[in-house]
Amino acid sequence: MAVTAPFSTPSATAPKGCTDLPVIRERGQREVFCGLTGIIWLHRRIQDAFFLIIGSRTCAHLMQSAAGVMIFAEPRFGTAVIDDRDLAGLADANEELDKVVNQLLDRRPEIKLLFLVGSCPSEVIKLDLHRAAERLNGQVRPGVRILNYSGSGIETTFTQGEDACLAAMVPALPQAEAEAPASLLVVGALADVVEDQFRRLFGQMGIDRVDFLPPRSAADLPAVGPNTRYLLAQPFLGDTARLLEDRGAVRLAAPFPLGVEGTTAWLKAAADAFGVSQDTFEAVTARGRERAHRSLERYRGQLAGKSLFFFPDSQLEIPLARFLAREMDMTLTEVGTPYLHRSHLAEEIGMLPESTQLSEGQDVDKQLDRCLAARPDITVCGLGLANPLEAEGLTTKWSIELVFTPIQGYDQAADLADLFARPLVRRTKLRV
Amino acid sequence: MKLTVWTYEGPPHVGAMRIATALKDVHYVLHAPQGDTYADLLFTMIERRKTRPPVTYTTFQARDLGSDTAEIFKTAAREAYDRFQPQALLVGASCTAELIQDDPGGLTDAIGLPVPVVPLELPSYQRKENWGASETFYHLVRKLTKDLPKPEKKAGAQPTCNLLGPTALGFRHRDDLKEISKLLDLLNVKVNVVAPFDATVADLRRIPEADFNVMLYPEIAETTVRWLERQFGQPYTKTVPIGVGATRDFIGEIADLTGVDPEPLLADLPSNMPWWTRSIDSTYLTNKRVFIFGDASHAAAAARVAHEEMGFEVVGLGTYSREFARSIREAAEKYDVEPLITDDYLEVEAKIQELQPEMILGTQMERHIAKRFGIGCAVISAPVHVQDFPARYSPQMGFEGTNVLFDTWIHPLMMGLEEHLIGMFREDFEFSDDAAPSHLGHSAARPEPANRDVPQPHQSQTDVPGVPRDAAAGVAVLERPTTEAPAHETASPGTAPDTEGAPVWTVEAEKELKKIPFFVRGKARRNTEAYAAERQIGPITVETLYDAKAHFGK
Ligand code: SF4
Numbered sequence: 001m002a003v004t005a006p007f008s009t010p011s012a013t014a015p016k017g018c019t020d021l022p023v024i025r026e027r028g029q030r031e032v033f034c035g036l037t038g039i040i041w042l043h044r045r046i047q048d049a050f051f052l053i054i055g056s057r058t059c060a061h062l063m064q065s066a067a068g069v070m071i072f073a074e075p076r077f078g079t080a081v082i083d084d085r086d087l088a089g090l091a092d093a094n095e096e097l098d099k100v101v102n103q104l105l106d107r108r109p110e111i112k113l114l115f116l117v118g119s120c121p122s123e124v125i126k127l128d129l130h131r132a133a134e135r136l137n138g139q140v141r142p143g144v145r146i147l148n149y150s151g152s153g154i155e156t157t158f159t160q161g162e163d164a165c166l167a168a169m170v171p172a173l174p175q176a177e178a179e180a181p182a183s184l185l186v187v188g189a190l191a192d193v194v195e196d197q198f199r200r201l202f203g204q205m206g207i208d209r210v211d212f213l214p215p216r217s218a219a220d221l222p223a224v225g226p227n228t229r230y231l232l233a234q235p236f237l238g239d240t241a242r243l244l245e246d247r248g249a250v251r252l253a254a255p256f257p258l259g260v261e262g263t264t265a266w267l268k269a270a271a272d273a274f275g276v277s278q279d280t281f282e283a284v285t286a287r288g289r290e291r292a293h294r295s296l297e298r299y300r301g302q303l304a305g306k307s308l309f310f311f312p313d314s315q316l317e318i319p320l321a322r323f324l325a326r327e328m329d330m331t332l333t334e335v336g337t338p339y340l341h342r343s344h345l346a347e348e349i350g351m352l353p354e355s356t357q358l359s360e361g362q363d364v365d366k367q368l369d370r371c372l373a374a375r376p377d378i379t380v381c382g383l384g385l386a387n388p389l390e391a392e393g394l395t396t397k398w399s400i401e402l403v404f405t406p407i408q409g410y411d412q413a414a415d416l417a418d419l420f421a422r423p424l425v426r427r428t429k430l431r432v
Numbered sequence: 433m434k435l436t437v438w439t440y441e442g443p444p445h446v447g448a449m450r451i452a453t454a455l456k457d458v459h460y461v462l463h464a465p466q467g468d469t470y471a472d473l474l475f476t477m478i479e480r481r482k483t484r485p486p487v488t489y490t491t492f493q494a495r496d497l498g499s500d501t502a503e504i505f506k507t508a509a510r511e512a513y514d515r516f517q518p519q520a521l522l523v524g525a526s527c528t529a530e531l532i533q534d535d536p537g538g539l540t541d542a543i544g545l546p547v548p549v550v551p552l553e554l555p556s557y558q559r560k561e562n563w564g565a566s567e568t569f570y571h572l573v574r575k576l577t578k579d580l581p582k583p584e585k586k587a588g589a590q591p592t593c594n595l596l597g598p599t600a601l602g603f604r605h606r607d608d609l610k611e612i613s614k615l616l617d618l619l620n621v622k623v624n625v626v627a628p629f630d631a632t633v634a635d636l637r638r639i640p641e642a643d644f645n646v647m648l649y650p651e652i653a654e655t656t657v658r659w660l661e662r663q664f665g666q667p668y669t670k671t672v673p674i675g676v677g678a679t680r681d682f683i684g685e686i687a688d689l690t691g692v693d694p695e696p697l698l699a700d701l702p703s704n705m706p707w708w709t710r711s712i713d714s715t716y717l718t719n720k721r722v723f724i725f726g727d728a729s730h731a732a733a734a735a736r737v738a739h740e741e742m743g744f745e746v747v748g749l750g751t752y753s754r755e756f757a758r759s760i761r762e763a764a765e766k767y768d769v770e771p772l773i774t775d776d777y778l779e780v781e782a783k784i785q786e787l788q789p790e791m792i793l794g795t796q797m798e799r800h801i802a803k804r805f806g807i808g809c810a811v812i813s814a815p816v817h818v819q820d821f822p823a824r825y826s827p828q829m830g831f832e833g834t835n836v837l838f839d840t841w842i843h844p845l846m847m848g849l850e851e852h853l854i855g856m857f858r859e860d861f862e863f864s865d866d867a868a869p870s871h872l873g874h875s876a877a878r879p880e881p882a883n884r885d886v887p888q889p890h891q892s893q894t895d896v897p898g899v900p901r902d903a904a905a906g907v908a909v910l911e912r913p914t915t916e917a918p919a920h921e922t923a924s925p926g927t928a929p930d931t932e933g934a935p936v937w938t939v940e941a942e943k944e945l946k947k948i949p950f951f952v953r954g955k956a957r958r959n960t961e962a963y964a965a966e967r968q969i970g971p972i973t974v975e976t977l978y979d980a981k982a983h984f985g986k
Contacts, residue, residue: 029508030491034467054433056527056556061442062470065478080433084557087531096433103435120465120528123494153467154494154528365515384472384484391482 021349021356023340028363031384032313032338033400034153035161036119037066041404042165043076045189048112048218051077052104053151054097054127055119066383066400076111078104082121093127098136105141112143113218115165118150145218147172157338159236159314159403162189166213169221170243173213176225183209184270185222185249187241188234191406192216198257198409201267204284205276213240224249229273231266233257233408235348236315238341255347257408258316258416259323260292265347288410295414296327302421304329309376311385312336312362313399320380320402320416322351328417332356333374336367378420395423438777438797440752440815444554444564445526446471451568452522453485453600454628455636458572459518461509463501463529463536466491478818479601488512490529502534506543509536513545519633520576521545522568524552548633550575560775562651562727563755565599569628570655576636582664583641591690592622592642596657596668597649598629603730603814605629607827608648612673615830616646619683619692640664644689648672648829650729651753673829674733675837676705676741705834709741717842721955723748723789725772725780725798726813728756730828732763734793734812737837739767748772748787750780788954791845796820808844935961936971944974959984 036059039051053059060079067075080100085091097116105111116129129148137146149168151161166187176183184207186198195212202210211222226248232241235256245251254269255262264285271281308330310317317337324330332352336359342349349358359367364385371379372392379389379396386396397420407416441447445462452460453475462468469489475481490508492501509523523536537551550571554564595612598605606629613623624642625635639645645657645668657668667689673682680698687694708714722744724734728751738744750772751760757773764771772783781801784792792802792809796817802809811820812828827833937945948956956977963980964972 028491029469029489030466031469031472031489032466033470034465036467037470057436057439057441057443057560058445058468058527058556060436060439061446062467064438065442065474066470074437079436081436082433082557084555086433087557091433093433100433100435120467121531124497124528124531152494153465154492154497157466365511382473383477384469385476387476387480388482388484 021352021354021358024334024357024359026359026361026363026366028361028366030157030338030362031311031364031382032362033066033158033382034062034120035151035156035158035164036062036117036153037158038151038161038165039063039077039117040067041189042162042214045216046113046214046218047216048110049076049115050104050108050111050113051115051117052101053077053079053117053119054122054129055079055082055117056121057081059119059121076108082125087125093125094132094135097127097132098140101136101140101146105144112145114144114146115168116146116148117165118148118152120152120154123150123152123154145172159234159316160339162234163237163239166237166240167243169214170224170240170247173221173247174223175247176223176228178226180223180225180227181209182227182229182274183211183223184274185211185213185224185228185230185244187213187230187232187244188237189214190233190408194406194408194412197411198267201284201288202270205267205271205274205280207270207274207276226250229270231270232344234316235319235341235344236339238344241344253347255322255351256316256319258319259327259413260289260296260410261327261351262319262323263292263408263410263413264289285410292410292413296417299414299417299421300328302424303417305331306377306424307331307333307374308420309333309371309374309379310335310337311364311367311371311379311381311399312338312359313380313382314403315339315341316399316402317380318345318348318352318358321356322348323413323416324420325353325356326351327413328420330420333376334359334367334370336360336362338362378424395427397423434776436776440775440777440795440797441561442471442474443527443556444559444561444567445524445552445556446474447561447564447566448522448524448552448554448568449475449485449487450561450565450599450601451572451628452487453481454598454630455486456630456632457519458522458633459486459488459512459516460522460524461488461505461512461536461540462490462524462526463505463534464489464491464526465493465528468526468528474601478816479821480818481600485600486516486518488516492529497532501529501532502539505534505536505539509540509545510543513543513547518547520548520550520572522550522552522572524554525556527556530556548575562753565652566655569596569599569652570659573627573636573639573656574659576633577640577660578663580637580640585643590620590622591644591692592624593644593646593686594624594639594642594666595626595646595648596639597647597651597653598626599649599652600629601814601816602629602649602652603811603816603820604826604828605649607825608829608833610825611827611830611832612646612648615673615679615683616686618697619686619690619694621686621690621692640666642666644668646686650759651727651756672729672733674730674833675737676701676703676834677736678733679703679830679834701831703831703834705741705838708835708838709743714743714842717845718743719745720791720845721745721747721787721789722791722793723784723787723798724812725750725752725792725794727751728753728759730813731793732759735763735767737834738793738841741834742838742841744791747789748783750774750783788958790952791841793841810841810844935964938971938973941972941974941977944977956981 043051086093086096116133118129133146133148147168149164156164199210213222224247228249229252230244230249231252241251252269252273254266257263257266308324315337317335321332321335325332334357340360379394380399381396383398386398389396406412449471452458472485475485488508490504492504496504523540525536540549552568595609598609609626616623625639627636645660645666647653647657647668660666669685671678671682671685673679683694722738724731731751735746735749739746746767749764749769752775761771777797784801792798792807793812795813795815799809799811826836960972960977960980963983964976969976
């Protein structure tokens with residue numbers, strides 16, 4: 001049974017710890033994807049959306065290479081490749097863009113939401129995609145909404161692309177009335193199975209008005225207003241959060257739903273805000289917690305005491321480190337993140353062991369030196385670094401898999417642990 | 433601006449990376465934003481290289497624009513030199529840095545590094561990967577050798593050559609160069625330098641010492657070998673030795689250049705292919721309709737092998753390498769087909785749909801198209817995928833290459849007798865339309881569920897009113913025997929045709945058509961419809977079907 005306002009204050013469930021851990025700040029060569037890469041999962045998540053990158057051949061090549069394998073079905077993304085005619089002013093870039101958009105919508109009549117995605121070249125030549133989107137909106141084809149954001153590498157790092165995309169959607173969300181009943185908004189792309197599990201758990205607690213952003217379909221854009229309470233499902237959504245707050249929504253501070261502890265605290269933040277009793281909360285989450293504990297037990301033996309090094313990549317590093325350190329008893333050497341969002345990660349940082357070395361930004365050569373000197377048992381890094389580190393005798397886990405795999409929630413906790421255990425098992429198993 | 437779904441080639445700086453990564457002691461400082469570092473994974477993941485490509489990216493950000501991007505470049509170049517101590521440095525810009533015009537060459541000059549610096553001007557908005565590789569190789573070789581004297585030719589010495597063109601991330605380059613080295617050894621020709629693959633700067637400086645150059649991959653090496661010919665009088669080979677005939681020609685070219693006697697080798701070619709393809713079990717390969725697409729050299733070579741050595745019928749031939757389109761135009765004329773010169777994946781897909789070949793020899797892109805349409809496919813050219821770096825020795829060139837081609841090309845095809853049995857006993861429930869060649873096992877059957885995503889032309893018309901044929905969902909459509917098209921079932925005489933001019937089949941004729949094995953059914957349908965249209969026959973009956981068969985001869 002959902003309650004309306006007044007809410008209980010967002011809870012302080014997360015244990016308070018030392019929030020001023022040492023941070024290495026670096027500015028040098030970064031070995032991280034740009035924000036365009038987020039399209040690889042976003043275009044599957046929103047089933048009637050298309051992502052049109054306005055960029056160069058490099059951007060198109062990045063998309064097809066970063067996806068690792070080519071996606072079997074025709075993807076719902078593409079690139080309008082800028083050529084020298086556009087640059088020399090021989091072709092009017094806006095006219096050209098209109099042409100491409102029309103061509104695309106003719107080809108894909110089922111598309112209801114089109115994102116014009118900016119890239120470094122489109123930013124540098126100052127192509128105003130916001131104006132283009134406004135101009136094209138509703139005009140090209142009735143019923144097709146056109147939004148824009150930038151996934152450029154000069155402005156966004158990897159998962160920040162999702163932040164930019166969701167932030168672009170916020171102004172398009174319908175307004176919830178001031179007297180609307182309280183609702184919960186879960187923000188951040190999750191696997192369908194995870195979303196369904198969370199929806200069930202919230203329902204069992206009596207929280208029925210639950211929406212997810214991004215939605216599975218453009219038609220289901222959730223309403224937002226002063227009675228919206230939102231939970232971040234991902235740690236990299238700074239801009240989206242700010243814009244939601246501008247529309248009156250209130251963030252429920254919580255750690256992220258990774259591992260038993262994180263999932264419980266995350267669910268509890270919602271339960272508290274919606275006045276769910278402790279008994280109900282216990283009853284609803286007991287089975288999941290118990291199952292997760294039981295299945296994690298199997299992995300603790302494999303992971304406990306092993307040391308861990310994170311290269312900066314998805315911004316999931318800190319919540320992952322917290323889970324692996326606290327629930328799997330792993331030892332943290334360096335936890336790198338491309339960007340440290342202090343307020344969204346306050347609960348997480350507070351839960352990290354006191355001696356944890358954080359690093360923000362990157363100078364990849366220096367970081368590689370530190371990693372090789374530390375010789376951690378497992379290193380979490382991007383695809384470009386993994387094999388070279390393996391060849392140096394280190395065990396690695398590619399970080400991109402962590403954003404492509406359902407890892408949140410109770411029933412995925414063991415899958416998450418398995419992602420780290422498997423490379424270690426493999427290394428001990430092989431005799432060649 | 434051009435709408436692109438998949439690309440055949442990366443940007444030109446990726447070509448430069450392929451040269452830098454192939455070499456042992458060259459470093460590349462690339463002015464580029466952070467996202468461009470994705471290119472590292474091409475080498476470490478697809479090619480499984482054990483070291484990072486020797487590339488330093490400046491990874492400038494928006495806040496650096498207009499203020500200190502040039503300074504960032506200088507710092508990166510200086511630090512890269514100090515850390516990696518290369519013997520030569522390549523410097524250049526990616527697409528974004530090209531727009532901010534920082535002049536990497538000038539900036540590097542200003543630092544004054546003690547090694548040769550080669551500034552690369554690779555226009556990203558016009559050119560592509562192979563061109564970038566070619567330019568990089570040329571400028572590097574030129575810079576390192578242009579002031580060297582023309583070497584004296586010693587009379588009576590063993591003939592020597594360089595093998596030029598193999599790069600990192602090349603399609604079977606690693607194995608081709610080994611195979612061609614073996615072949616040269618059999619001819620008593622000494623290999624002086626292989627480059628850029630595993631070469632050092634010192635090796636590159638020795639290039640002028642050889643008598644001639646072997647141009648293994650024209651897309652990469654042609655500009656360089658032509659310059660070397662002008663500069664040092666080194667002639668070069670022009671045949672790409674893929675296939676029996678081309679390998680023989682290649683041997684002939686070398687004999688002409690060096691005076692070695694090719695006859696012992698030509699008389700007893702160490703290849704199984706000529707006999708394998710004459711063996712009567714290969715009869716079924718005769719006139720299999722193949723569509724060929726790839727880089728120009730591989731596609732042209734494959735067309736010759738397909739036509740002369742496998743006995744296939746080349747029904748389509750194309751390339752994405754515009755710079756080398758001429759060789760494909762010439763080849764296409766020989767096989768009497770329309771050359772397809774495009775780097776638009778969708779155009780290639782549409783062409784395949786139109787031609788309905790029985791087999792595709794293509795790139796990883798065509799492999800996907802083939803999978804979707806249920807057509808057999810072998811990969812003959814870049815762009816590559818991790819599968820194109822097999823653990824085993826698997827060259828395309830030379831003698832062993834001919835064996836590899838034979839094996840890999842017939843692998844996806846249905847064997848002769850099996851094809852007949854399916855033809856005879858269409859009703860056998862195990863001979864469903866998606867029966868794959870038996871040696872591929874059940875798991876290799878055409879991907880049924882995915883095919884369901886492929887809309888039937890008729891369905892797309894009924895489902896999406898007003899949308900032109902084939903436009904719906906943007907997926908090209910071949911005749912899909914695996915999914916029954918409801919529209920076909922109901923198309924009986926008297927039912928209005930569902931499109932202007934779309935041929936109508938009687939229910940019986942439609943049924944009869946289904947008795948024809950799926951791999952030739954598309955052709956039968958097309959021939960029959962063409963036959964009917966020409967004679968204004970409608971609806972198409974069982975008789976029309978057989979009349980058309982008699983008319984076309986098969
Ligand atoms: S970093 Fe910029 S130029 Fe490079 S792929 Fe990303 S958006 Fe495109």
